[in-house]
Amino acid sequence: MAREIRLNAFQMNTPGHSWPGLWRHPRDRSDGFARLDFWTDLARLAERGLLDGIFIADTFGLHDVYLGGADAALAAGAQVPIHDPALVISAMAAVTRHLGFGLTTSVAYEHPYILARRFSTLDHLTNGRIGWNIVTGFLDSAARAMGEAGALDHDERYARAEDYLALVYKLWEESWEDGAVLRDKARGIYADPAKVHAIRHDGPYFRSEAVHLCEPSPQRTPVLYQAGTSPAGKRFAARHAECVFINGHTRSSVARTVSDLRRQATEAGRDPSDLKVFLGATVIAAASEAEARDLVEEYRPYVDPAGILALMSGRLGVDLGAVGLDEPLTGIESNGVRSIVEALTRTDPNRTWTPRDLTRFAGAAGRGPFIVGSAVQVADELQDWADETDIDGFNLTRIVFPETLEAVVDLVVPELQSRGAFKTSYRDGPFREKLFGHARGRLPASHPAKRGF
Amino acid sequence: MAREIRLNAFQMNTPGHSWPGLWRHPRDRSDGFARLDFWTDLARLAERGLLDGIFIADTFGLHDVYLGGADAALAAGAQVPIHDPALVISAMAAVTRHLGFGLTTSVAYEHPYILARRFSTLDHLTNGRIGWNIVTGFLDSAARAMGEAGALDHDERYARAEDYLALVYKLWEESWEDGAVLRDKARGIYADPAKVHAIRHDGPYFRSEAVHLCEPSPQRTPVLYQAGTSPAGKRFAARHAECVFINGHTRSSVARTVSDLRRQATEAGRDPSDLKVFLGATVIAAASEAEARDLVEEYRPYVDPAGILALMSGRLGVDLGAVGLDEPLTGIESNGVRSIVEALTRTDPNRTWTPRDLTRFAGAAGRGPFIVGSAVQVADELQDWADETDIDGFNLTRIVFPETLEAVVDLVVPELQSRGAFKTSYRDGPFREKLFGHARGRLPASHPAKRGF
Secondary structure, eight states: OOOEEEEEEEEEEBBBBTTTGGGGGOOOOOOTTTTHHHHEEEEEEHHHOOSSSEEEOSSSSSSGGGGGGSSEEEEEEEEOOOGGGGHHHHHHHOSSSEEEEEEEESSSSSOHHHHHHHHHHHHHHSSSSSEEEEOOOOOOOHHTTOSSSSSOOOOHHHHHHHHHHHHHHHHHHHBBOOTOOEEEETTEEOOGGGOOOOOEEESSSSSEOOOOSOOOSSSSSEEEOOOOHHHHHHHHHHHOOSEEEEEEEHHHHHHHHHHHHHHHHHHHOOOGGGGGGEOOOOOEEEEEEEHHHHHHHHHGGOOOOOHHHHHHHHHTTSSSGSSSSOGGGSOOHHHHHHHHHHHHHHHHHHHOOHHHHTTTTTTOOOOOOOEEEEEHHHHHHHHHHHHOOOOOOEOOOOTTTTTHHHHHHHHIHHHHHHHTSSSSOOSSSOOOHHHHTTTTTSSOOOOOHHOOO | OOOOOEEEEEEEEESSSSTTTTGGTTTTOOOGGGGHHHHHHHHHHHHHHTOOOEEEEEOOOOOOOGGSSHHHHHTTBOOOOOOOGGGGGGHHHTTTTOEEEEEEEEESSSOOHHHHHHHHHHHHTTTEEEEEEEEEOHHHHHHHHTOOOOOOOOOHHHHHHHHHHHOOOOIIIBBBOTTTTEETTTTTTTEOOOGGGOOEEEEEOOOOEEESSOOOOOSSSSSSEOOOOOOHHHHHHHHHHHHHEOSSSSSHHHHHHHHHHHHHHHHHHGGGGGGEEEEEEEEESSSSSHHHHHHHHGGGSSSSSHHHHHHHHHHHHHHHGGGGGSSSSGGSSSHHHHHHHHHHHHHHHTOOHHHHHHHHHTOOOOOOOOOEEEHHHHHHHHHHHHHHHHHOEEEEOOOOOOOOHHIIIIIIHHHHHHHSSSSOOSSOOOOOHHOOOOOSSOTTTTTTTOOOO
């Protein structure tokens, strides 16, 4: 039996996400991101392809480090404008039955009581198909938008996130007992007050004394996603996450990350298979290798290098415009840049690496595998990556929407199915059950939400 | 030409809203509130009846003052559970074309930067059909849920709301100029950075320095609703609100409130007709008066008196269980109770008023007109109320869903149309244009958002 491959569509409520500039391609619909039909069409397509879910990234700020401002990001439509991702879910849920939704929300700027209600409401509306990608917020621009001086330092962000989770777990898991909601028309009792409890939380960052506002939803706690790959991020993921989204350039580094995550999950008392790991990937498939390669060349001129550098500068917190496009990256003093150059140097030790190299449509550092070919070739690559790295699946970047995703759905999925490496129908039940199997609609007893802190 | 009557459906994401207990009626669907089809069916029905909008109330806390706790509210399903209303909008938008959505959000617990993004996103997704009902948050239970000791005092809540609005107005109206978004595929420019501005706000309660995260939406600022009827609330409404939702028992008191609001709007430099006033009303229509009266008797036993007292106690901040159900209300020391008793006494000076009187399905104090009859009778009443009070329309409480709203749509609306008192089709354009007329998709120059503070 072949190893099962899982696929998510990686999206953001913005014109330019992973590959800014492609909204300019004549057949691309990304500049319609603000309208409902973009999302309902995406959802129908993803469900037609039996994808596990749509994973929607988010930030609360602009990428305004590159060249000292946000001009490049604005001109490229590079993750700006960026609209609220939570609000597109119910329309997508209305046109699908099984597709999951991984919604990114930061723990930096909203009170846990509000977030807990949002996810419970969505879990009800989607009939148990919601996941939460927990991010801690890293952009100084977002902090300034919220009236703060700057983002918290990295380790404190994770300490705050731990406190945040402790509180939302109580709200989701402990406030309303199973059986609290009677809807007893004869006796006239909606909920049994004896089975509804005010939770009390008095943590280092958050306090609350309240009944959760929502009755228990199919999953109670949404499927928990996390995407941090720093040491603190990995520790956090190993403790809390059920799905981890990683990026990685080489199979060996991805394999190391995956084994590290699974080892840490084991150390945290969890089953290592309770962690599904998804790798970001750019996949361009066509009827033949030649046609796929032609598509790459056709798309390439539309990718906006300044937009990519704006995003990378924001993420790294260092201005990649500090040296010229074709000057050595080593001219920039930054640990982040240094580790990218080291990774690139391992792929070709004799080259001088420049900002331009970071923007190449194929194979740029830190942007994950770039997989191009016929259905057979793409399926081979996906299976090889999964076999060699122990990942569970891929997060497919938005390229030219919808055609690149249609090619995956119409060509790659059937090929993987013919190899027994892809499901041929959705499993019934909530999102967590679809991911982890029978009778797993709720968190397992080994998860910290169930064990207390 | 008859005066135009406008209708909204008044809703809440909860089993028991204005009349808790009716979820127990065999034909009522309110206990399905957590599911999508409740909302999409409601939206289709409201649009079939050419209603202006669905107005969704909200709170962030339980009504836990009655008898010293939330037991009565929980047992009655009286505004608990209460799910997030923002998340049902996009699904309703997907099945309608013209219907507006008035979404309640408090300014008490979320940063204005986050709220501004939510409403801009919804304005895009609905193609300009979103309104914001601004509430300041009054429940101590909500404050405790957010880790605070209690709700702010009344006047400070409005001072905070003023600061909140000053900031969101800047984000909606000033951050992105018209013409900032070029989507110029040939030149490769999504937005012109010269036309996108970071707003700066340093107010008594809120600070922000940021570009708004969303490109300009059809209306920019959502249609602004407000529902406060205290002196501070009315001042706030007269300054900011475009639609005001009021409750009132007698025509004379409603007429006074309306003229007071319009006078204050004039004093604030606005046109008094720039304020649309909607009165909460319970309307039960049938083919004949006798059938309508039978429905009232049929529904009455399902209304939950303890649920109503729980809601009123929470709203008044005083325990209406402090005296027995049939003891005089005058035994309770409270300004709020005193003014209710005064209003009731004007309707019948020789009676002793008790908590039970507050829970009567017909004609209870402070619960607005209760209008029962054939289509002709109901239309007469609605027109008389509007003519005598100068209101613009009604917010129809949820009674037995969907049948009581179906009766309005199928019987009352055609009757009003035949009298020339109800539109026969929707006007094109965004929600604000539908309410206020041609070329009014955005706020007028006389509104404080446009004049600065």
